[in-house]
Amino acid sequence: xxxxxxxxxxxxxxxxxxxxxxxxxxxxxxxxxxxxxxxxxxxxxxxxxxxxxxxxxxxxxxxxxxxxxxxxxxxxxxxxxxxxxxxxxxxxxxxxxxxxxxxxxxxxxxxxxxxxxxxxxxxxxxxxxxxxxxxxxxxxxxxxxxxxxxxxxxxxxxxxxxxxxxxxxxxxxxxxxxxxxxxxxxxxxxxxxxxxxxxxxxxxxxxxxxxxxxxxxxxxxxxxxxxxxxxxxxxxxxxxxxxxxxxxxxxxxxxxxxxxxxxxxxxxxxxxxxxxxxxxx
Amino acid sequence: xxxxxxxxxxxxxxxxxxxxxxxxxxxxxxxxxxxxxxxxxxxxxxxxxxxxxxxxxxxxxxxxxxxxxxxxxxxxxxxxxxxxxxxxxxxxxxxxxxxxxxxxxxxxxxxxxxxxxxxxxxxxxxxxxxxxxxxxxxxxxxxxxxxxxxxxxxxxxxxxxxxxxxxxxxxxxxxxxxxxxxxxxxxxxxxxxxxxxxxxxxxxxxxxxxxxxxxxxxxxxxxxxxxxxxxxxxxxxxxxxxxxxxxxxxxxxxxxxxxxxxxxxxxxxxxxxxxxxxxxxxxxxxxxxxxxxxxxxxxxxxxxxxxxxxxxxxxxxxxxxxxxxxxxxxxxxxxxxxxxxxxxxxxxxxxxxxxxxxxxxxxxxxxxxxxxxxxxxxxxxxxxxxxxxxxxxxx
Numbered sequence: 227x228x229x230x231x232x233x234x235x236x237x238x239x240x241x242x243x244x245x246x247x248x249x250x251x252x253x254x255x256x257x258x259x260x261x262x263x264x265x266x267x268x269x270x271x272x273x274x275x276x277x278x279x280x281x282x283x284x285x286x287x288x289x290x291x292x293x294x295x296x297x298x299x300x301x302x303x304x305x306x307x308x309x310x311x312x313x314x315x316x317x318x319x320x321x322x323x324x325x326x327x328x329x330x331x332x333x334x335x336x337x338x339x340x341x342x343x344x345x346x347x348x349x350x351x352x353x354x355x356x357x358x359x360x361x362x363x364x365x366x367x368x369x370x371x372x373x374x375x376x377x378x379x380x381x382x383x384x385x386x387x388x389x390x391x392x393x394x395x396x397x398x399x400x401x402x403x404x405x406x407x408x409x410x411x412x413x414x415x416x417x418x419x420x421x422x423x424x425x426x427x428x429x430x431x432x433x434x435x436x437x438x439x440x441x442x443x444x445x446x447x448x449x450x451x452x453x454x455x456x457x458x459x460x461x462x463x464x465x466x467x468x469x470x471x472x473x474x475x476x477x478x479x480x481x482x483x484x485x486x487x488x489x490x491x492x493x494x495x496x497x498x499x500x501x502x503x504x505x506x507x
Numbered sequence: 508x509x510x511x512x513x514x515x516x517x518x519x520x521x522x523x524x525x526x527x528x529x530x531x532x533x534x535x536x537x538x539x540x541x542x543x544x545x546x547x548x549x550x551x552x553x554x555x556x557x558x559x560x561x562x563x564x565x566x567x568x569x570x571x572x573x574x575x576x577x578x579x580x581x582x583x584x585x586x587x588x589x590x591x592x593x594x595x596x597x598x599x600x601x602x603x604x605x606x607x608x609x610x611x612x613x614x615x616x617x618x619x620x621x622x623x624x625x626x627x628x629x630x631x632x633x634x635x636x637x638x639x640x641x642x643x644x645x646x647x648x649x650x651x652x653x654x655x656x657x658x659x660x661x662x663x664x665x666x667x668x669x670x671x672x673x674x675x676x677x678x679x680x681x682x683x684x685x686x687x688x689x690x691x692x693x694x695x696x697x698x699x700x701x702x703x704x705x706x707x708x709x710x711x712x713x714x715x716x717x718x719x720x721x722x723x724x725x726x727x728x729x730x731x732x733x734x735x736x737x738x739x740x741x742x743x744x745x746x747x748x749x750x751x752x753x754x755x756x757x758x759x760x761x762x763x764x765x766x767x768x769x770x771x772x773x774x775x776x777x778x779x780x781x782x783x784x785x786x787x788x789x790x791x792x793x794x795x796x797x798x799x800x801x802x803x804x805x806x807x808x809x810x811x812x813x814x815x816x817x818x819x820x821x822x823x824x825x826x827x828x829x830x831x832x833x834x835x836x837x838x839x840x841x842x843x844x845x846x847x848x849x850x851x852x853x854x855x856x857x858x859x860x861x862x863x864x865x866x867x868x869x870x871x872x873x874x875x876x877x878x879x880x881x882x883x884x885x886x887x888x889x890x891x892x893x894x895x896x897x898x899x900x901x902x
Contacts, residue, residue, distance in 0.1 A: 288812040289680065289798065291687045292530040298674060310810040335528055336797045340811030343509045362528045362797065370511075387532035389694060394535060412532055413692040 235356045235381050236328040237404040240279050241439035241460055250456045250496035251279035253441050254489060255332060255465030256472065257300035258283045259309025263317045265478035269485055273468075274327035276486040277493035279461060280405075280441075282359065285314050285333035292361045294416030296466040299473065311337040315349050322354035330357040330383060330404075343371055347378040357381030357404045365401040372401060383407050388428050392435065399436035406438045407463065410445050417447035417466045421454060429458045449495035456496065464492060510795055511802050519708025522837060524830035527707040528797045533687075536694045541709045543614045548716075553609065560605045561720065564638060565595045567602075569721075571728035571891070576861040583881045584888035587737070589725050589753065591895045592866060598896030599718060599749045600631035600702060606717035608635035611698035618642040618693065621700040622686040624651055624679030624745070625822035625869060626658025627896050628702030633667035635700075643667040646685040648677035651821045657900050676815050679745075679825045683799050703746025704829035707800030711830050718752025725891055726756050733889060739764045742893040743872040744843065745781070745822050747829035749895035754841060764842070767832060768876035770818030771845035777806065781816040783828040784836045784843035795833070803830040819848035820868035822896075850875040855898060867896035 244251045254273045258266045270281055286304035290297060311333070318329060331350060338346045338360065350358065358380055363371065365384060375382050381404030386395055388411060399406060408429065411422040422428075425442070432440060442455055443463025452462045468485055475481035511523050518541075519525050527537060547553040561567040570590045578586045591599040604621075611619050619641050623629030629645040636643035645662055649671040652659050662669050675681040683705070690699040704711040704718075729737050740757060742750035744767035757763045769790075772780035777792030783804040786793060792814050796805040806814040806826040818824040828843075835841035846854075855871035857878070858864050866874065873892050884890070 288675065289684055291684050291799065292532075292691065294688070305812060312810065334797075336805070336807070336813075337811035339509050339511075339796055340794070340807065340809070341508070361530055362800070364527070364529070364531055364534055366534075367526055367528055370509075385531040387530070387534075389532050389535040391535055391538075394531075398531070409530075409532060412694050414688045 235379070235404060236326060237280060237330070237356045237381050240328050241405060244279060244460065250452060250459070251441070251461030252277065252452070252489065252492045252496050253280040253282060253443070253461050253463040254278040254468055255282040255284060255463060256468055257286055257297060257304050258314045258317055259286055259304030259307050260300040260469070260472055261303050261478070262307050263309060263313055265481070266317060267320055268478055268482050269472065270321050270327070271325055272482040272486045273489050274325045276489035278327065278489050280328040280330060282330045282332040283314060283318070285311050285331060285337055287334040287337060290334065292414055294414040294466060296417070296469050296473070297415050300469045311341050311346070315353050318350065318353040318355050328356045329354065330359055331355050332359045333361070335360050335363045343374050347374045347380060351378040351380055355380065357383050359383040359385070359407060361385070365397045368401065385409055386432055388412055388422070388424065392431060395432055395435045399438060402438055405441050405461065406432065406436055408432055408440055408442045408459070410442050413444065415444055415466055417470065418445035421445065421451055426458060449491045452492050452495035453498070462492070462496070508794065519712065521831040521834035524803050524833040525708060525711055526802050527800065528802065529707045529800045530691060532691050532694065533707070537707055537709070539614065543610055544709055544713050547610055547613055553613065556609055557606055561602065565601045565605060566593065567720065568724045569593050571725055571732065573732070574862050577858065580861055581878065581881045584884040584886065584890050586877070586890045586892060587729060588864070589721060589891055589893045591721060591749065591893060592864065592870065592897035596627070596631045596634050597899065598627035598631065598867065599721060599752060600628040601634065602720060602752070603702065603714050603717040603748065604628070604631035604635040604700060607698065607700045608639045608641065611641060611700070612639055614698060616696060616698040618697045619700045620644045620646065620686045620689045620697055621702060622646045622679065622682035623702065624682065624824060625820065625867065626651065626655040626662070626900060627822065627867070629667070629669070630658050630661045630665070632700050632702070633662040633665035636667060637665050644689065645669050646672050646682040646689070648672045648679065648681050650677040651679065655821055655900050678821065680813065687799065703748040704751050704831060705746040705799060705801060705827065711801065714748055715751045715755055715831065718748050719755040721749065721752035721893065722754060722756030725753060729889070729891060735889065736760050736763055737891045738762070738888040739766060739890045741766050741768060741873045741877045741890065743768050743823060743869045743895060744828060744832060745770070745825050745869065747832045749893050751829060751831055753891070753893045758840065765840065766876060767841055767843040768872045769843060769845040770820055770823035770872060771847040772817040773848060778815045779817050780845060781806070781818045781824050781826065782845035784832070785845040788844055790845055798827045801830050803833045804828050819851060820872065822867070822869040823872060844876065846872055846875040846879060850879065854878055864894065865898040866894050867898045868901045870895045
């Protein structure tokens with residue numbers, strides 16, 4: 227459970243910079259290959275340019291049990307366009323020729339398992355990915371995976387949930403590096419109007435067990451949500467709201483413009499949100 | 508490809524198979540379920556309530572019937588039928604539904620969600636929910652709702668809400684995805700009444716235990732009737748709950764051979780069948796992988812996307828097999844093979860004409876597997892075929 231590599235990845239550097247500036251980070255999720263890998267390259271560059279601090283590239287999977295309808299449809303579109311895990315890794319390589327934005331691969335376990343964890347980690351690292359989040363892999367089942375990813379210098383982001391006991395939160399924090407991804411509410415991914423009422427208490431429970439930067443996701447779509455989180459978390463994860471922009475747009479060009487606009491609004495809210503926790507110290 | 512290696516002694520592991528691959532939100536509820544199930548197992552009051560409902564509500568024990576006309580017609584070994592089709596609601600599924608329903612009550616969860624393929628598990632869940640005063644929501648692929656319309660009506664009559672699932676192949680796999688999404692959202696009030704020996708720990712173990720009454724009865728019944736153990740057991744395998752229910756009690760009887768019959772569908776090409784352990788017959792596309800919480804043999808593409816399946820039988824139309832079956836196959840303790848849609852339909856007709864029993868298309872696969880290899884049996888072989896459900900739904 228070493229986190230020795232975590233001070234050296236782009237992810238940790240970015241969170242250190244955010245903390246120094248008293249700024250909330252924005253983590254942007256989009257599904258790779260929706261509607262094509264070429265379009266995703268354009269979207270990533272537009273999001274990075276507009277201020278996204280970390281970009282999560284969703285690896286499409288046929289059976290995304292943790293995802294709501296928006297990302298399910300995006301996964302279907304990406305699979306229809308022929309997207310594979312190998313294709314997503316080649317996209318990472320192309321992004322790295324143009325941008326140093328921190329990149330996290332966000333996947334279900336089976337595609338990684340079928341490629342082979344060793345091969346996946348070696349290629350992800352060589353391509354320039356910084357971290358990996360596997361939706362259906364918990365600390366208990368991940369011993370081999372952690373060993374392999376650590377050896378390749380990849381951050382391992384695990385999910386923490388409102389249902390996680392304090393004991394589980396400790397276990398999750400001990401296995402994580404880069405940042406910890408806190409699910410804001412029970413449920414699947416998807417935009418909601420309001421944040422869960424018990425979110426501040428949940429964040430405090432997680433803060434009590436880890437010094438890792440904390441990114442809060444699921445249901446976050448609006449600058450107002452980011453402002454609320456500004457006192458609580460290090461970053462907000464915005465996914466389905468961005469994926470919706472891609473779905474609604476008439477062309478990849480229009481989608482890239484819409485994504486950049488949204489990101490600028492979210493980032494503006496993040497910049498004005500001083501961390502209450504930092505201010506108290 | 509990476510393969511997972513784990514010692515067999517880990518709870519929830521069958522050799523390397525099984526485990527617990529779920530989003531974090533479900534981990535604490537699964538831990539709670541493990542604790543509740545362990546405590547229930549140790550509680551005589553739970554056992555009494557379970558056995559009482561099995562007997563007085565579901566109608567256990569079910570008969571072990573000598574199929575004398577079928578045996579004579581096939582001209583080979585002596586064949587017995589384990590009549591799970593005679594249970595209340597028409598299939599073995601009620602055994603597990605009663606067990607998990609009682610567990611939901613014990614955990615203080617007022618709501619259950621279930622998936623269903625053929626509709627038998629949905630009907631069993633709706634029935635138990637009505638009997639125990641639980642709210643019930645059943646997810647069912649719209650493809651399956653069309654081909655098992657009678658069971659949709661039965662569930663609604665019993666007060667359950669049936670939600671059609673339009674995603675993916677609109678069959679059992681997609682219904683499980685949707686039930687998992689409901690569970691992850693409503694996890695504090697809801698128990699997921701999973702209907703087969705699939706999913707994350709403790710489901711494969713727990714569902715097996717609730718169905719193991721099938722094999723316990725069959726073993727006593729065959730010893731009483733024939734004064735010896737059977738030589739072969741046949742059962743159909745989708746997820747594999749009726750098969751493991753029959754097999755489990757006989758695992759220590761090394762002389763008893765166990766044969767699981769999968770759905771061969773329309774052909775051996777990936778997409779045309781639902782045979783996960785029949786590579787020897789040429790059925791392609793199955794490799795160990797992770798689907799819906801468990802590590803087992805899964806029909807999938809080279810890059811790890813779950814493949815479409817086909818079977819005339821909605822209950823067998825699923826890309827993964829229960830992890831304990833994967834282990835029994837690896838160990839050589841049970842063997843698995845597939846029969847086609849056409850073979851299953853012919854077997855159903857034969858059983859109807861010769862024995863006056865219309866079996867579910869799922870169960871007809873087990874019989875078709877026996878018929879296919881009938882010439883290989885000796886006269887003094889003694890066979891039990893699990894007739895896991897009745898076929899009214901398939902009319």
